[in-house]
Amino acid sequence: MAAEVRHGDAASVLRAMPAASVDMIYLDPPFGTQVDWVGKAGRFSDKFKWDDESKSLWAQMTSAHPVLASILEGATVAPRDRAYLVRMVLLFAELRRVLHPAGTLWLHCDDTMSAYLRLALDGVFGIERAMGGVIWKRTNAHNTARSFGRVHDSIFVYGLTRAAKWRLHRTRHPLIQGDPCEGAVVVDGFIDKLFLNPTSKERVGYPTQKPVALLEQFIAAATMAGDVVLDPTCGSGTTLVAATKMGRRAIGIDASADACAVARRRLAEMESETNGKACRESGKGSRRPRRAGSVGDLFEPAPHDERYRNQQTTRHAVSAGFYQEAAD
Numbered sequence: 001m002a003a004e005v006r007h008g009d010a011a012s013v014l015r016a017m018p019a020a021s022v023d024m025i026y027l028d029p030p031f032g033t034q035v036d037w038v039g040k041a042g043r044f045s046d047k048f049k050w051d052d053e054s055k056s057l058w059a060q061m062t063s064a065h066p067v068l069a070s071i072l073e074g075a076t077v078a079p080r081d082r083a084y085l086v087r088m089v090l091l092f093a094e095l096r097r098v099l100h101p102a103g104t105l106w107l108h109c110d111d112t113m114s115a116y117l118r119l120a121l122d123g124v125f126g127i128e129r130a131m132g133g134v135i136w137k138r139t140n141a142h143n144t145a146r147s148f149g150r151v152h153d154s155i156f157v158y159g160l161t162r163a164a165k166w167r168l169h170r171t172r173h174p175l176i177q178g179d180p181c182e183g184a185v186v187v188d189g190f191i192d193k194l195f196l197n198p199t200s201k202e203r204v205g206y207p208t209q210k211p212v213a214l215l216e217q218f219i220a221a222a223t224m225a226g227d228v229v230l231d232p233t234c235g236s237g238t239t240l241v242a243a244t245k246m247g248r249r250a251i252g253i254d255a256s257a258d259a260c261a262v263a264r265r266r267l268a269e270m271e272s273e274t275n276g277k278a279c280r281e282s283g284k285g286s287r288r289p290r291r292a293g294s295v296g297d298l299f300e301p302a303p304h305d306e307r308y309r310n311q312q313t314t315r316h317a318v319s320a321g322f323y324q325e326a327a328d
């Protein structure tokens with residue numbers, strides 16, 4: 001399989017993964033709404049408590065990121081929001097570790113906690129590594145009598161080095177603006193008309209499911225064929241489906257067993273559809289479609305693997321100082 005789903009708490013699963021091993025991270029975590037999300041195919045909780053576990057995580061964060069901890073302590077009012085944010089900060093720190101120097105992280109959120117999440121990302125990645133973002137208009141307006149409805153989400157993008165800018169620039173995607181020769185490459189765009197209709201065949205009944213077409217935009221903007229895409233809160237597996245369809249390798253993690261089951265089922269269905277199509281086409285004399293490498297060798301590439309050769313090139317580039325730390 002070109003995609004793999006791992007069940008468990010994302011930060012813990014990530015601790016077992018090697019550093020600099022993924023080319024793109026997209027995450028659509030709980031938004032800190034303090035509600036339980038329930039669908040036909042699964043549920044997850046977005047409620048957080050300031051309990052002993054949260055306090056111990058906060059102490060852990062304070063020793064690793066003292067400045068960020070004091071900023072968040074001053075900025076957040078409700079203890080339950082602190083309980084949410086401390087988990088996000090510790091997750092971002094693990095994500096930064098597994099992200100390749102030339103890769104990018106795409107964080108999807110709404111305005112419930114977006115200001116604090118930006119603070120947290122700036123604290124963990126460095127404000128100079130923010131590379132802009134995307135606004136996604138996720139649905140038609142549903143204003144209430146008292147207020148305008150919340151109809152857009154924000155996707156913040158961060159890259160660790162100048163090489164991340166060059167890589168984005170290479171994709172020639174409409175979401176990527178600027179020129180690395182002139183110093184600036186930013187992700188900037190507004191995406192409209194890409195939402196899942198209530199009756200869409202794509203819907204699997206998992207709450208807050210995102211459209212595959214939306215993920216295809218982000219993956220096309222950030223990666224090349226054969227790259228590794230990680231979604232540490234993968235839910236129903238939308239990112240993995242989009243990445244596999246596009247010839248990328250993908251790894252998903254989710255704390256919900258229901259989510260993992262749905263994601264694996266979607267991937268299996270896609271695999272059997274692709275195989276069926278290939279058989280039908282080979283009957284007509286066509287060639288089998290090109291497939292991405294497997295994720296079995298995701299972190300231990302064989303020397304004959306093209307990706308291994310790329311990694312060797314990457315290592316030389318790292319030692320030659322190409323991946324400068326500051327994303328200027």
Ligand SMILES: C[S@@+](CC[C@H](N)C(=O)[O-])C[C@H]1O[C@@H](n2cnc3c(N)ncnc32)[C@H](O)[C@@H]1O
Nearest residue numbers: 009010028044209210233235236238254255256
């Ligand atoms: C907003 S949903 C993701 C929806 C997904 N993008 C989709 O299209 O189906 C957030 C997911 O994060 C998962 N989650 C929450 N806390 C987690 C944790 N600590 N580790 C891993 N997954 C977690 C939830 O189970 C839920 O499936």
